[in-house]
């Protein structure tokens with residue numbers, strides 16, 4: 001079998017809140033192969049977003065081990081986490097987190113510029129992705145000028161923009177048909 005895209009070993013995450021420790025993730029073991037599509041189900045508050053945020057390297061406060069495409073991602077500092085995230089991971093947030101002052105097109109262009117693509121190439125690819133998601137007529141709209149589902153589709157296009165090995169999507173279809 002090929003190397004897993006994600007391997008989690010004994011992943012833990014807890015939060016200190018008002019003198020109490022809330023243990024949200026208590027030793028998660030998981031391995032996902034390339035091409036595998038997995039849905040994580042659980043009641044509200046069970047820790048789905050917390051798990052995705054840890055695996056997406058959005059924060060470092062977890063215990064146990066996270067490997068992304070064979071590389072150990074545990075114990076990285078914030079800069080190194082950002083690099084891995086930018087190159088390997090597409091993240092669709094539960095609440096879209098689009099940049100409010102930029103158009104739909106620009107929101108999908110920016111992550112590509114950060115990896116050194118030319119603006120022309122990045123714009124062509126962004127327009128293609130947004131077109132595939134039915135947003136060709138909305139490229140110049142800012143997030144506040146888009147419906148909830150349109151914003152969500154822009155967030156999906158942005159997550160795919162750099163052809164990541166891993167896409168993490170936190171309730172990405174909550175506002176879609």
Ligand SMILES: Nc1ncnc2c1ncn2[C@@H]1O[C@H](COP(=O)(O)OP(=O)(O)OP(=O)(O)O)[C@@H](O)[C@H]1O
Pocket residue numbers: 015016017022024042043044045046047048049050051094
């Ligand atoms: N920064 C934080 N500080 C304290 N507690 C937190 C923090 N973040 C999350 N929690 C708690 O961890 C638990 C899991 O939260 P999480 O957002 O992962 O749930 P979820 O499964 O994604 O829920 P939902 O389906 O409602 O999105 C919740 O009870 C929440 O209150």
Ligand SMILES: [Mg+2]
Pocket residue numbers: 048049050094170
């Ligand atoms: Mg959640």
